[in-house]
Structures are given as C-alpha cells and as structure tokens.
Amino acid sequence: MNKHILITGATGMIGKKLIESLQKGGHSVTVLSRKPKNIPGVKLYLWDVYQHKIDQQCMEGIDTVIHLAGENIAAHKWTKKRKQQIIDSRVLSTQLLYQAIKETKASVSTFISASGAAWYGDSGDEILTEESPAGYGFMAACCEQWEQAVDQGKKLGIRVVKFRTGMVLGKNEGALASLEKPIRFFAGAALGSGRQWVPWLHIDDMVSMYTTAVENTLISGAYNACAPFSVTNATLTRAIAKKLHRPVWPFNVPKKILKLILGEMSEVIFISTNTSAQKILAADFKFRYTRLEDALSAIYSPQK
Numbered sequence: 001m002n003k004h005i006l007i008t009g010a011t012g013m014i015g016k017k018l019i020e021s022l023q024k025g026g027h028s029v030t031v032l033s034r035k036p037k038n039i040p041g042v043k044l045y046l047w048d049v050y051q052h053k054i055d056q057q058c059m060e061g062i063d064t065v066i067h068l069a070g071e072n073i074a075a076h077k078w079t080k081k082r083k084q085q086i087i088d089s090r091v092l093s094t095q096l097l098y099q100a101i102k103e104t105k106a107s108v109s110t111f112i113s114a115s116g117a118a119w120y121g122d123s124g125d126e127i128l129t130e131e132s133p134a135g136y137g138f139m140a141a142c143c144e145q146w147e148q149a150v151d152q153g154k155k156l157g158i159r160v161v162k163f164r165t166g167m168v169l170g171k172n173e174g175a176l177a178s179l180e181k182p183i184r185f186f187a188g189a190a191l192g193s194g195r196q197w198v199p200w201l202h203i204d205d206m207v208s209m210y211t212t213a214v215e216n217t218l219i220s221g222a223y224n225a226c227a228p229f230s231v232t233n234a235t236l237t238r239a240i241a242k243k244l245h246r247p248v249w250p251f252n253v254p255k256k257i258l259k260l261i262l263g264e265m266s267e268v269i270f271i272s273t274n275t276s277a278q279k280i281l282a283a284d285f286k287f288r289y290t291r292l293e294d295a296l297s298a299i300y301s302p303q304k
Contacts, residue, residue, distance in 0.1 A: 003214055004028040004061045008047075008093065009068030009114075011037060013173045017207045018066070025211060032058050032069075049093045059106035064214055067113040067150070069093050073139070074178070078264045087142050094149040101156065111153040112161040112213050117199045117226060119143035119164050122271040125197070129276045130164070130222045137267050147222070161213045163225035166199030166275060168206050171299045180240055188241045189249040191258060194234030196272035199226035202289040202298065212285055219283050224275040228290050233269075239292050243300045 005022060009015050010031040019029050023041055030043045032054070037044060045058035049069075071089040076082050094113065101108050120128045121135015134144040143164070153160045167175045182188055201209075206225060213219045231239070234252075241248045259266045277287075289295035 002026045002028065003064045003110075004030065005064045005066055005214065006030045006032060006058055006062045007066045007068065008032045008097070009070065010039065010042075012068060013168065013170055013203065014114075014206055014210070015068050017170075017203060018068075018210055021207050021211050022214070025215075027214070028061075030058060030062065047093075047096065049089060049096060052092070052096060054096050054100050056100045056104050059100050059104045059108070062106055062108055064110040065097060065101075065108055065112065066210060066214070067094060067097060067111065070114065070146075073268065074265065078138070083138060083142075087145060090142065090146040091149045094146070095152075098152055098156070101158075108156075108158055110159045110161070110214065110217070111150065112210060113146075113150045113163070115147050115150070115162045115164045115222070116143045117164045117166045117224065117273045117275050118268070118271060119147070120273050120275070122196075123274065124272050125274055127274055127276050128224070130224060130279050135271075137271065138264065139267060139271070159217060159220050161219055162222045163206075163209060163213075164222060164275070165206070166201060166224075166226040166230070166273070168203055169200055169295055169299060170203035173203075176240070176299070179237070180244060183237070183241050183244055183246050183248075186246060187249070188237055188246055190234035190237050190252040191269050192233070192252060192255040194232060194237070194252050196233050196270055197230045197274035198233055198236050199224065199230045199273055199275040200236070200292065200295070201225060201227045201287075202295040204298075205287050205289055208288065209280065209285060212283075216283070223280045223283075224277055225280070226275045226277055227287060227292075227295070228277040228281065229292070230274050231292050236292065239296055243296045 045055040047054040071086045118139035121140035
C-alpha cells in the first residue's frame with residue numbers, strides 16, 4: 001500500500017537518496033524544510049524549529065513521518081551554545097512535529113526517526129544490543145533526550161521506529177569524505193588507540209532500512225542501523241587507504257593532539273560502539289553490504 005510521507009532533513013546525505021527511493025516505490029513525498037528549495041516531484045513546506053514555527057498544512061494527507069533533521073555535529077566547535085543547538089535541533093523539532101500532528105488531527109500512524117549509535121557512549125569491546133542502556137558523554141545524552149522526545153508518539157497511538165545510526169558510507173559525502181582527505185594526501189593514520197569500534201553501513205542499506213520501516217508495520221522500537229560486522233578505527237583507515245592506493249603511517253595520531261585540535265568534539269572519534277545488527281536481521285532485513293571491503297569497493301568503483 002502506497003504511503004504519503006513527510007520528510008525532514010530531506011536535503012541531507014540520506015534524505016536525497018531516500019526521496020528518490022520512496023518515489024520509485026510509488027509513495028508520495030512531502031518535504032518540511034528551513035528554506036525554500038526546488039525538489040522535483042514533492043510539495044515543500046517551511047518550518048523554523050528555533051522560532052517554534054511550522055506550516056501545519058504539511059500534515060495534510062500524511063500517514064508517515066520520517067524525521068532526519070538535526071544540526072551537523074561536526075560543522076562547528078562544540079561551545080556551550082553549539083551543543084544546545086545540536087540537542088534542540090533534534091528534540092524541539094520532534095516536539096514541534098508532534099504538536100502539529102495533534103493540532104491538525106493528522107492521521108499519522110508511523111513516525112520513523114534517526115538517532116545515533118552514540119546512544120551507547122564509549123562501551124569498549126562490549127557487544128551492544130538495543131536493550132543495552134544509554135551511555136555517558138554529550139552525544140549519548142543528546143541521543144537519549146532525542147529518543148525520549150520521539151517516544152512521545154506512542155501516547156498518540158503512533159508506531160515509533162528509531163534508527164541508532166552508525167557511520168553512513170557514501171561517495172564524496174559525510175564521514176567518509178572527511179576520513180579520506182588526509183589519506184589522499186599521504187597522511188593517513190589510525191586515530192587514538194585505533195582499537196575503538198566503528199559501526200558502519202552503506203548509504204544504500206540505510207535508505208533501504210528506512211523504506212522497509214515504512215512498509216513493514218511489524219518494525220517498531222529502536223534498531224541499530226549498522227552492518228553486521230563493525231570494524232575498528234585502524235581497520236577502517238587501512239581499508240580506505242587500500243581503495244585509494246595510499247599508505248598508512250605506522251604510528252597513530254595521539255589522542256592528546258586530537259583533543260587539542262577538536263576539543264570536546266573529539267569524543268565522536270574516540271567512543272567505541274560495537275553494535276549488534278541481530279534485531280534488524282531478525283526483522284528479515286537484507287543487507288546489500290555486510291562486509292566493509294564490499295561496501296568500499298562499491299563506493300570507489302569507477303561506475304559510481
């Protein structure tokens with residue numbers, strides 16, 4: 001059955017590909033954006049999270065919401081003000097969406113939201129399932145508040161899905177683009193100890209996960225949006241270098257130096273989250289890329 005889906009964060013790395021995938025699947029798409037944009041085949045409405053403004057007409061005919069919006073955590077230094085923006089862009093935006101649903105009496109039956117694998121904080125080598133508790137640190141606290149806001153939809157009888165997302169790998173975008181820069185310039189090296197676990201998944205699998213959640217009403221609650229085999233930072237660095245035909249330095253970039261350069265934001269680099277994909281696999285989700293080598297080969301293929 002085709003759905004009418006409202007998407008926030010539609011111009012981001014995931015959103016752009018997700019719109020295309022949903023439209024190909026026969027679904028109708030409406031976009032909620034901060035700025036007027038021309039996106040083929042979609043209706044666009046405006047909102048301003050910080051001003052608590054939303055064009056409530058965006059809810060007309062909507063049965064599914066996919067909430068991807070949120071400030072880029074790596075765009076600016078983590079000042080006190082910036083950290084609050086990162087939280088507010090996720091929590092207040094969620095609250096604003098639910099407010100619009102209630103006030104318009106929209107027939108929304110499903111609310112699918114991004115979250116982060118950072119929910120678990122720095123957990124060393126522990127294998128993390130969706131039943132594992134929230135961890136410590138700024139990003140863990142942010143994700144916890146975010147998910148608490150998303151879970152309010154349950155009180156409205158809405159099916160809630162939360163994807164605790166790892167590093168999404170895509171060509172020339174996101175974290176991979178940042179990681180490959182020093183490697184391309186022959187300055188590739190593992191960060192910190194290099195032993196920290198990095199959950200990852202290919203952009204195509206991330207998009208497929210969202211479309212599956214739209215169509216499969218049995219999917220509910222939190223899911224680790226990560227491929228079945230996490231890798232360490234050192235393994236990831238070497239794998240990228242291999243695809244780029246570049247060497248990796250035999251020594252790691254010291255944690256002390258990264259903290260000096262990045263400040264508190266260095267938390268993102270050092271947390272170790274060894275996530276399990278068992279729950280999403282048990283929901284019959286089929287990964288296209290389960291091995292890092294295959295995912296990177298697809299991304300760096302000349303045809304891509």
